[in-house]
Amino acid sequence: MVETSYIPKDLEEALRLRKETGAKPIAGGTDLMVAHRRGTGVVPKFPWPVMIVSQLAVFKGIRLEDGEVSIGAGCTCHEIEVSELVPWPVRMAASLMGAQSLRNLATIGGNVCNASPKADLPVPLLMLDARLELASVSGIRQISLNDFLVGPKKTALRDDELLMRVIIPAVNPAFTYLWYRKIGTRRANAISKLSLCAAITIDTEGMVTDFRSASGAAGPRIARNRMVEEMLIGIPITDIEERLPAFLDAYDGILAPQAMPEYRRSSTRRMLEHFLRTAVTRPAHGIIE
């Protein structure tokens, strides 16, 4: 009888199982256990072999390394939301992912590798230029989250690889203003209907030196486009208003929502307008609501 589940005792065994059996990791179980459940008293059945990895300490821990924040793939949303090392938009997104019971289970690794266009954590992570460290029996490589997220439920993860950690580079100088908003139905356990994470940096002369924006649940993949962002970079903050219509049209062009497209497009437009117009007024507080 072929084994359908494994409980590796260390990373070496996990990587070997991944290579030899193709077993996929399961950590929090909040997506996979529900997707493959078969009802009361019946053991969930997976279409591929699985390995339970929640017990492996190698996937745990949030650390500061060379100015970059390293989050182990097995860190839960709760661990992320309470960590002062983690940048605000990522903590905010983690804190809004369902109820406490879900946040105690769901991991960043699952949220990233599941590659749902509606996933919450990849939205601020993409905005922050996060990288991923992937391991296999052949070695370790890093890849940008942007290159990793290929399409809906599709990633660049090879069949012999495991996600080890998510690395968030330092932002220097720090963003002047930040925005994160998730629109869902029931606050506990709502899947995002739409989310937007944005940030702007304004220097002492009032020039915009950086601007970034990422959208979740607004297309087949988390959306971000550097060329569109650059429309607002290098201009005086006071010129935002006149650039706004062209920018909003261009940003609209990177969205491709299938369901309720008018709603998703107009809500995104209104959030960006609100964020940027508020930033122009230069409020004292860096987090715009």
Added chain:
Amino acid sequence: MVREIQFRLNGKDVSVICDPLKRLLDVLREDLGMVGTKEACGEGECGACSVLRDGAIVTTCMIPMGAVQGCEITTIEGLRETERGKCLIEAFADGGAVQCGFCIPGMVIAAESLLASNPHPTNEQIRHGISGNLCRCTGYDLIVDSIRLASERGNGLW
């Protein structure tokens, strides 16, 4: 394929031989007779199957047994024997928080989880604390009042 999984349940060592992918919920109810933990939605939405794993609230319908090895699990049957559990259960009874009762084990676990991190929550914080638990009878007000009552009466317990 079955395996032996050892963990602590309500302060006692237990060992279960089962498929590592079997849900903790099913093991608690069917193999260990802990039927206070309820199943309703089976997908982590309703909170009826909540227990504490190493002190943190989790929904057991989403946990494979392989992830329970070495953990400390507290169900309503364990919590009700503690001073905190007794205080909560009396407050739920006195406050009229219980109608059909199906959601209540999960609600009490959620209340314990909340008070353990925040002994004197505001009404808003209580509502947030039980936001992962659905109740179809009470409209929540009496549950919120009862958790506040437990917080007042149990001064020093949490």
